[in-house]
Amino acid sequence: MAKTIEDIRNDLIHVIGEKAEKFGFSRIAGQLEGLLLFMNQPMSLDEMAERLEVSKGSVSTNIRLLERLKVVRKVYHKGARKNYYEIRGNIWEVETEIMSTIARDEIARVKSLMSDCENDLNTVKVKTEEENEDINFLQKRFSEINDYIESAEYILNLLLKQGDITPAVVKKITIS
Amino acid sequence: MAKTIEDIRNDLIHVIGEKAEKFGFSRIAGQLEGLLLFMNQPMSLDEMAERLEVSKGSVSTNIRLLERLKVVRKVYHKGARKNYYEIRGNIWEVETEIMSTIARDEIARVKSLMSDCENDLNTVKVKTEEENEDINFLQKRFSEINDYIESAEYILNLLLKQGDITPAVVKKITIS
DNA sequence: TTGTACGTTTAATACGTACTAAACATACCA
DNA sequence: TGGTATGTTTAGTACGTATTAAACGTACAA
Numbered sequence: 001m002a003k004t005i006e007d008i009r010n011d012l013i014h015v016i017g018e019k020a021e022k023f024g025f026s027r028i029a030g031q032l033e034g035l036l037l038f039m040n041q042p043m044s045l046d047e048m049a050e051r052l053e054v055s056k057g058s059v060s061t062n063i064r065l066l067e068r069l070k071v072v073r074k075v076y077h078k079g080a081r082k083n084y085y086e087i088r089g090n091i092w093e094v095e096t097e098i099m100s101t102i103a104r105d106e107i108a109r110v111k112s113l114m115s116d117c118e119n120d121l122n123t124v125k126v127k128t129e130e131e132n133e134d135i136n137f138l139q140k141r142f143s144e145i146n147d148y149i150e151s152a153e154y155i156l157n158l159l160l161k162q163g164d165i166t167p168a169v170v171k172k173i174t175i176s
Numbered sequence: 177m178a179k180t181i182e183d184i185r186n187d188l189i190h191v192i193g194e195k196a197e198k199f200g201f202s203r204i205a206g207q208l209e210g211l212l213l214f215m216n217q218p219m220s221l222d223e224m225a226e227r228l229e230v231s232k233g234s235v236s237t238n239i240r241l242l243e244r245l246k247v248v249r250k251v252y253h254k255g256a257r258k259n260y261y262e263i264r265g266n267i268w269e270v271e272t273e274i275m276s277t278i279a280r281d282e283i284a285r286v287k288s289l290m291s292d293c294e295n296d297l298n299t300v301k302v303k304t305e306e307e308n309e310d311i312n313f314l315q316k317r318f319s320e321i322n323d324y325i326e327s328a329e330y331i332l333n334l335l336l337k338q339g340d341i342t343p344a345v346v347k348k349i350t351i352s
Numbered sequence: 353t354t355g356t357a358c359g360t361t362t363a364a365t366a367c368g369t370a371c372t373a374a375a376c377a378t379a380c381c382a
Numbered sequence: 383t384g385g386t387a388t389g390t391t392t393a394g395t396a397c398g399t400a401t402t403a404a405a406c407g408t409a410c411a412a
Contacts, residue, residue, distance in 0.1 A: 008297055011296070058370080061390085106198060113191045141214060144268065147343040148343070169351060222358085259358085
């Protein structure tokens with residue numbers, strides 16, 4: 001028995017839902033992204049809830065998460081009280097936006113905490129030779145981490161500086 | 177009251193533990209990575225369990241996960257029956273290994289499922305004009321996704337082809 | 353062969369959190 | 383003003399899964 005278009009759409013939505021879970025988002029957030037990616041029309045909260053068979057509350061919460069992440073945006077229908085949402089760009093734009101948001105947040109978190117640890121380490125009163133070795137070792141690690149963070153930021157900025165990255169542009173990336 | 181070196185090490189282990197959870201690993205897996213990163217000596221299962229105050233079973237399971245991910249490796253102590261583990265490289269090597277593993281696995285998964293969906297779409301019997309538009313739209317999306325995957329693979333291969341990526345090398349990455 | 357020291361596996365539990373249903377808030381229309 | 387249509391918040395529940403404790407397997411030593 002051949003699949004219908006709706007069957008295939010369901011499969012696609014499911015794939016994106018699982019992808020979302022892998023990257024730390026809820027299943028429904030991913031399914032909403034998938035739904036709007038593979039429907040070529042904006043949808044209301046009620047329509048999305050009905051289509052995915054989930055509660056309206058979940059749709060409300062998760063669609064606003066996607067809005068914050070710049071994955072979807074509201075689109076205004078003339079004389080309609082409902083909110084309609086659509087995907088914000090093509091797949092490349094959406095995915096890189098998500099990725100860079102995750103990366104930026106995590107880099108900021110680690111950076112701040114590492115800085116705290118480095119400061120703490122400077123206040124340690126060294127008594128034994130063993131302690132001294134320990135401190136030197138940790139300082140070597142700090143230096144590695146700082147290098148790593150710097151590199152990650154470099155790549156991130158490189159990609160973000162380009163306004164509109166396309167697959168064609170990506171192939172121009174080289175290590176000279 | 178100033179912190180001791182062990183206090184600072186605990187903070188560091190905690191940071192890495194949280195990082196692991198953000199990227200879909202268990203807290204203990206991350207804490208083990210952190211522990212071995214910030215101790216400058218190999219440790220046995222029992223030592224790790226005691227130091228982190230977790231069960232030995234958890235350490236066993238999670239350390240083998242880290243071994244599979246090439247984050248840690250066994251190191252043989254002469255005439256010792258215990259297994260000792262140490263971190264497998266510097267922070268850059270460990271982190272990029274983890275990242276590229278995650279990326280490679282997810283790319284493979286999506287690639288295979290998308291291919292299935294594309295095949296299914298070709299078997300759909302088109303009846304209405306509306307259905308035809310739907311199919312064209314989905315095919316446009318497939319093409320976007322394939323481009324995206326191709327780009328991701330390009331970048332991944334670029335990084336992996338270099339045997340030993342260092343922060344200095346990263347700064348040579350440019351979009352020409 | 354038996355005992356001991358280790359690593360692994362497993363059954364049960366604990367825990368976080370996504371999700372739902374329902375109450376609530378708000379805006380628009382009659 | 384009241385009534386209806388919409389979106390949001392929240393308290394409770396369900397569910398997945400990380401973790402533990404204990405049983406188990408295995409290899410070495412005496």
